[in-house]
Amino acid sequence: MMVAKHFLDFYVKSSLHVSLCYIAFYAVVSAHAGFTPGWIELTAIGTATLVGYNVAKYIHLLNEKFPxxxxxxxxxxLCSLVxxxxxxxxxxxxFALFAFCTILTSLYSLPELLGKSFREIPILKLITIGASWSILAVLxxxxxxxxxxxELLNVINNEGIYGRLIQYSLFVIALCIPFEIRDLKYDPPKLRTLPQVVGTQNSEIIGLVLIAICALLEYLMASGFxxxxIITYIILAITALAIMGSDKIKSDYYASFFVEAIPALWLVLILLSSD
Structure with a gap:
């Protein structure tokens, strides 16, 4: 039992879980757009995600010991090399797109700019994660x-994918709210995360509103049922339930494992529906 717990802890803390879940999210977005991602694509997505998350989480602990x-x-x-x-x-x-998203996410992990920490700007973490996840996955x-x-700019304009960028950004932000609520007991007040600014209950309400907007955008952009x-609506409903359970289920694994895995469930449902 202890061996399994150690493995699970390492799997989550090393960002292996979030990188695999982002691969799933990317595959879902690609499938919706009619693309079938290749192995090089998925490997680049997964390894870059792991490196980005670990740098953001552990850069300030580089010379210290942590689990x-x-x-x-x-x-x-090794993942940075790959x-x-x-x-x-x-x-x-x-490469340019990865570089742009790397710079975007670095805004949160950079320690100082003009004498003010980016970490102290309210809600910045949610915005940068939502934007970087959706921009990379869609484009x-x-x-x-x-x-x-x-040609890329012409395709983007002609395809009319701005709605998808907004939809997926809002979905990712909503998906992150259970993490923000979980981290209330760890985050110092100066971080000014969403629950610290508006409270837990209001954070959940905001998450549910974002999910409702995602559902509305899906209805407006989809060409019929x-x-x-249908799978998207199911996933949005599951995400809404996950947000409502954020302050009721106290286990750290609730957000970092089960909620994080919602994109993986999304991909599984799509794969099952294609058989």
């Missing part, structure tokens, strides 16, 4: 398929 610090540092180093190789292999447009398939930046749309 599983040697294996996590080694895994992060991410560098695979991202370059995807081409310059993909990367187009960046790989097109031959120039100009189809299997993907």
């Amino acid at each position: 599983y610090h040697y294996p996590i540092k080694l895994l992060t180093f 991410a560098s190789i695979t991202v370059i292999e995807l081409g310059m447009r993909a 990367l398939p187009y960046a790989i398929q097109t031959d120039s930046i100009e 189809n299997v993907h749309g």
Whole structure:
């Protein structure tokens, strides 16, 4: 039992879980857009996500000991090598997109700018995570398929994918709210996270409103009812229930394992529906 717990702790703390769940999210978004991602694509997505999350979580502990610090540092180093190789292999447009999202997420992990910590700007973490997750997932398939930046911009404008960018950003922000509520007992007040600013109950209400907006956008953008749309509504309903349970289920694994796995469930439902 202890061995299983140690493995699960390492699996979560090393960001392996979040990286696999983001791979699932990326595959779902790609499927909705009619793309089938390749292994190099998925490897780049997964390894870059793991490196990004571990840098954000542990950069301030670089010279200190933390649980599983040697294996996590080694895994992060190896993934950074793999991410560098695979991202370059995807081409310059993909590289530029990864670089942009890296800069975007770095706004939260950077310690200081102009004498003020980015971590002290209210709700910045939610915005950067939501934007970076959706921008990379939505635009990367187009960046790989097109031959120039100009063609990529034309495709983006013609495809009308701005609604999807907004929808997926709001979904990710809503999905992060259980984590924000869980971390109330760990976060110092100066971080000014959403629950610290508006309270737990209001944070849950905001999350439910965001999910309702996602459902409305799905209805407006979908061409009639189809299997993907129905599955999306199911996932949105599950996410809403997960948000409502945020302050009732106290286990750290509730957010970091079960809620995090909602995109993986989304992918499983899509794969089952395609058989």
